[in-house]
Amino acid sequence: MKFYNIKNNKEQINFVQAVQHGLGSQQGLFFPMYLPEFSKSDIKKLLTMDFISRSCLILSQYIGNDIPHDQLFKCVKNAFSFPIHLKKIINNIFCLELFHGPTLAFKDFGSRFMAQILSYTKKSEQKITILTATSGDTGAAVSHAFYGMKNIRVVILYPKGKISLLQEKLFCTLGNNIVTIAIEGDFDVCQQLVKMSFDDITLRKTVFLNSANSINISRLLAQVCYYFEAIANIPVYKRNNLVISIPSGNFGNLTAALFAKSLGLPINKIIAATNINDTIPRFLATGNWNPKKTISTLSSAMDISEPNNWPRIEELFYHKSWNLHDLISNSVSDDCTKIAIKKLAKINYIAEPHTAISWYSLINNLKNNECGIFIATAHPIKFKEIIENILGCTLKINHDLIDYIDRPTLSYNMPANFQLLRNFLLQ
Numbered sequence: 001m002k003f004y005n006i007k008n009n010k011e012q013i014n015f016v017q018a019v020q021h022g023l024g025s026q027q028g029l030f031f032p033m034y035l036p037e038f039s040k041s042d043i044k045k046l047l048t049m050d051f052i053s054r055s056c057l058i059l060s061q062y063i064g065n066d067i068p069h070d071q072l073f074k075c076v077k078n079a080f081s082f083p084i085h086l087k088k089i090i091n092n093i094f095c096l097e098l099f100h101g102p103t104l105a106f107k108d109f110g111s112r113f114m115a116q117i118l119s120y121t122k123k124s125e126q127k128i129t130i131l132t133a134t135s136g137d138t139g140a141a142v143s144h145a146f147y148g149m150k151n152i153r154v155v156i157l158y159p160k161g162k163i164s165l166l167q168e169k170l171f172c173t174l175g176n177n178i179v180t181i182a183i184e185g186d187f188d189v190c191q192q193l194v195k196m197s198f199d200d201i202t203l204r205k206t207v208f209l210n211s212a213n214s215i216n217i218s219r220l221l222a223q224v225c226y227y228f229e230a231i232a233n234i235p236v237y238k239r240n241n242l243v244i245s246i247p248s249g250n251f252g253n254l255t256a257a258l259f260a261k262s263l264g265l266p267i268n269k270i271i272a273a274t275n276i277n278d279t280i281p282r283f284l285a286t287g288n289w290n291p292k293k294t295i296s297t298l299s300s301a302m303d304i305s306e307p308n309n310w311p312r313i314e315e316l317f318y319h320k321s322w323n324l325h326d327l328i329s330n331s332v333s334d335d336c337t338k339i340a341i342k343k344l345a346k347i348n349y350i351a352e353p354h355t356a357i358s359w360y361s362l363i364n365n366l367k368n369n370e371c372g373i374f375i376a377t378a379h380p381i382k383f384k385e386i387i388e389n390i391l392g393c394t395l396k397i398n399h400d401l402i403d404y405i406d407r408p409t410l411s412y413n414m415p416a417n418f419q420l421l422r423n424f425l426l427q
C-alpha cells in the first residue's frame, strides 16, 4: 500500500518511507492511497482473535507486503507488551483503560510500535537521532520506547519547570541513549527549535534526524488496534448501538477510532471530547475555522487549539462520503471536569482530568438504548496532586513508577538558542 501527501497527491511513498519521513513536503500529512474494509464476517472472526494476531491482521491491511508477516508479528508483539483493560462502570457504560503501558498513557502504543518499525527498517550500522519536543507524555513514551536501542540517539526538548515532577522524572532519569534538554522557554519554543533543526539540511543529513511526533503514520495505525480490542470485550448483545467518547487534543486518538470504523468496526457514534480549547466543537457548530489562543487547563495534554491531525479527518470523511455533522463534539470546562472527577469517585472510579472529560461527554450524549465506552488516556497517578486537590483527600494509588521520583535528573539546561542546540546535536 502506498501513502500520499494530503498537500501534494503526487508525492506517494510506501509505509516504511512514510514512517521514516514523518511529514511530506509543505508539512503535509501522509494518508493511505485506499481505505481497506473488512466484511461483516471478517469482523466477527477478528473479534474472536487474540490482541496480537488481530492487530497484525489490521496493520497488514495498510502495510501490505512492505514488512514480512513474521517481522510485523515480532514488532507488534514487542510493542504491545502490556494489557488493556475494559472496565464496566455501570450497566451500559464501560471504560477503556489504555494507560497500563510503561509510561502510563495511551501514547505508549504508538511510540513503541514506531520504535519497533524504525529499528527493524534501519540499516544496522546507521546512526540516527530522534529529535522531539514534549509537553509531558510524549517525552516519556518515546524515551522508553527507544531506550537501549543500538545506534539510535533520542534527544527530547521540554519546557523547563513546566511539566509535572513525575512526568519529568519518567524520561529525564534514564540516561544511556536518551538525552534530555530542559529549554528556557515554553512548549511552543521547544517545538520551534525542533522545526528549525529539521529545516537545516546539513544538520539533518549529518546526524540523520527523525522525528517521533504524533503525526507519524505508524503511531496512528497502532492506535486503530485497541478499538477492536475494546469491542471484542463488550458482550455481543451490547454491540449493536455503540458510542465511543475520546478526549482529544491533537485528535490522533480520534482519527484512529475513525479509521477503525472505516475498516468496518461497528461503532455507531464517536464523540470528540475537548477542554475549553474548543476549535473543533466551534468549527462543527459554525463551519468557521477560528482557533483562539491556547488556554491552560487541568487537562494539559489537550491544551491545543490547532489539532494537527484534523486534515486527516477531513480527508477520511471525504473519501467515505461521511457527513462531518455526524461527528459529535463536546467541550468541557475545568469546573465541569472537577464535577466529573467527584462524581466518578462517588461510584468508586478514580479518573484524571482527561479521562473525566471523556466520561462527562459520554453521559451528556448517551441515549437509553445505547452502550457507551469512554477512553481513559492516562493513569491517575500522573495527576495525583490535581486529583487530591479536587477530592480533598490523599489518594492511595501505588505504582512502581513512583520510584522514579528519587532518581537523579540527568537533563542538560539550555537557553532557547538554535546555534547552541545545533552544536550540541553535531557533537
Ligand SMILES: *Cc1c(COP(=O)(O)O)cnc(C)c1O
Binding pocket: 105, 106, 107, 137, 138, 214, 247, 248, 249, 250, 251, 252, 253, 254, 301, 302, 354, 377, 378
Ligand atoms: C496526548 C493525550 C491526549 C490527547 O490525545 P490526541 O491524540 O492528541 O487527541 C489525551 N489525554 C492524554 C493523557 C494525553 O497524553
